[in-house]
Amino acid sequence: MNKFIYLTGLNHRTAEVDIRERYALTNVEDMELGIMSECPVREVMVLSTCNRVELLCVSEHSPESDVDVLGCMRAYWAERCGGQPEELAEHTYNYEGISAVRHLFMVGASLDSLVMGEPQILGQLKDAYRRAVDNNTARVIINRLLHKSFSVAKRVRTETAVASSAVSISFAAVELARKIFGSFQGKTAMLVGAGEMAELAATHLLRNGVERLIIANRTLSRAKALSATLGGEPIPIENLMDRLPEADIVISSTGSPTAVIRAKEMQKVLKRRKHRSMFFIDIAVPRDIDPDVNALDNVYLYDIDDLKEVVEENMAQRQDEAVKARALVDNETSAFEHWLQTLDLQPTIVDLLGKAEDVARKELSKTLRRIGDVDESTREALECLVLSVSHKVLHEPVCYLKRRTREEGVADTVIDTARRFFNLDNDCIPPEAHAERRSRDSCECREDEFGLSNDLNDH
Template sequence: MNRKIILIGLNHRTAGVDVREKFALTDVDNFEKGLMAHCPVRECMCLSTCNRVEIIAISKRVPEREVVEAIIQYWAAVCKGSPEVLIDNTYQHRELDAVKHLFTVACSLDSMVMGEPQILGQLKDAYRKAADEGTAKTIINRLLHKSFSVAKRVRTETAIASSAVSISYAAVELAKKIFGNLDGTRAMMVGAGEMAELAVTHLLQNGVQDTIVANRTLSRAKELTQSLGGEAIQIEHLPDRLHEVDIVISSTGSPVSVIKAKDVKAVLKRRKFKPMFFIDIAVPRDIDPDVNQLDNVYLYDIDDLKEVVEDNMAQRQEEANKARAVVDAETMIFSNWLNSLALQPTIVDLVDKSEEIALRELSKTLKKIGPVNEKTRKSLETLVLSVGRKSLHEPICFLKRRTQEEGAAERFIDLARRMFNLDDETVPVTAHQNRKANTCTPEDIEHLIDVSKNKEQ
């Protein structure tokens, strides 16, 4: 297949939060358009979350190395970072490995929190945007829809999601370890997305007395507080209210810090240096890392939540093994579809060549037998086209069977194209000089056929 599936990404396993925030994509729509304009790709889609950035691309008919290099260079340029740093922290998957990896991501088997549902929603949002922008086409459309069905099958057939913790749950558990007891504490959520909603729910369930939700869009913050309680404020008023809370959990999409060290330093004085606990689950980070240098301040980022997550993950390893078996099976099913896609142009070329030959021979015959009426001409045309198509049934069925064998598609498609000379190649006169000289004119072939049939009789 000329169109190769290439996946390049970085995640919480390959890169620290400092690298992830550097190469996070804050304007995915324009990034995808730029990839299409500046890189040799036919289709693309990007996923950017707090724990990963993944770029899925379908290459044009150029060497894979050129595609990968172009994507890395463009990604680094957009993020104003070093291509070398990006290469050191990314992973690359091709063809079925890329398919399997994406299925694994959709099923949350590759998440920091195995079994969490947020990644599937994020993947659906990313696909919807790429489809709307026209960067996701035939192969990515099929690949993503298949990813969603694989994730659904895993959740139906396994218990991978049972007792799964979310990032927000892990953040609250970390807060409990610091404070011991959250009863009577006050908390602030910065951001009002799904992570914030989950965090507020967990905080309230664990005894937090009051919550404040600070968000750029006040109406969204009010929606959240109306359903869960608490007070909604505009994010610009955040510095004036920080002194009122003991716990701050931040999860916005801001490309720059929203809480500065100088602001927290002033807040500590107003609190008489009473301890404050900050959890930054955003990438890029919302809270200035220098906050951690202040006395009586405990700042944790998303990478610090791994210990809480790993305790929970051990319980679900058996279910994860079942889920991976589903992913393996579904990857092979998708492979069959990819192989059939690779075969389609060859089938079209076979039929076109057969019809061209049939109509050419019919034209010769009509010249010999003289004029016929239109009805007779159409009947003869239908006859020769039908004979041509039916003579291709067995070769096409053979190709469909053999191209579904692992690693066999390219070899058999190439053999068929050469056997039927579908690419109109001309054999050089100097080719095969060490073999017995044989001409291959149409007359020679007709003679060979007649001789062969006579011998058979």
């Protein structure tokens, strides 16, 4: 196979934030087209997020050749960002061949993320793939590789618990609240103060179905600005105790040096609520909520240390599950390596004939069971007949494959389509893995692309 996969990139582990900012890519579409024009590659896809930038490409030049594919991509990348290739090279990682495949599977499955198991990276990877498809820079190999990466990510999510527990302070708070209330339907949340973590926790709550949000802050203009973003109701903090009985969930993160919610005041609040449960998340340091509040009936109070313990415990559980996930990725990487090897025509012909022979023998076995015992010579004659028919039926398809793969630039596409058409890899890609829009080189074949409309005349 004369197609080689390369990947170069930087992330939160290899580069500080100032380097990541300097080499971040905004106009990804132009970047992909520029690499296709300036570098010796046939396919390219660029992934750019706040924590990573990765350039994936397919080239006809092997790592052992005199052509430095990775160096060319890094040089173009540095030039686009006004930087130096030497500086960029100090902060990048580089993968070739099947190592690049495994790395991409790890990224898609969120096993290489800053927060392992977070779901955002998969969506970002899908967006990057769609852009490459629209740009016509993703073709047979990147198409297959990205489809498979989506499938691997789905298997990791469904077959392991690597993403099942909260590993951020804000999300841990939401998960604890869910355990108490079960459902957030009809619930009201209140922010006391407008700190970053409290805002993030409120965002999680709203996404999970909290119906109302009240924002109390010393600076009312800040409460109004945050309300405009989150869709809440701003109130001055002086009205806190009057409005507190409306809240089922309270997230507090003020800069007050003393408690703003005390146990004595809470007794009045609970009486007005008819002792319905309340959940408090105190993210402030020093604490906003008197610890004695937790001793009241139907009140659940968690501070920042409680949440950190939950996060650390969940992170340890994720690390255990990550071992299973990595083993799954390794198996899928081996399967993709096998598929790459089948992009040569001869293995596909062998697999095609072998599948036909297997079907013929199975059907013969069924027939012999129905008609009863036959002598050995008759059985051999019938086997010869069914194998001969299977070979003759495939004669024209095999000749067609040989003709088309001699044409420049279409061999990989034709072979890949044949393997999919006859399901030679016993591989089913989930429908949701496909991009909403497909280029003319997408895995969904079209008549004009492969010449199938002229098939009857192509003898």
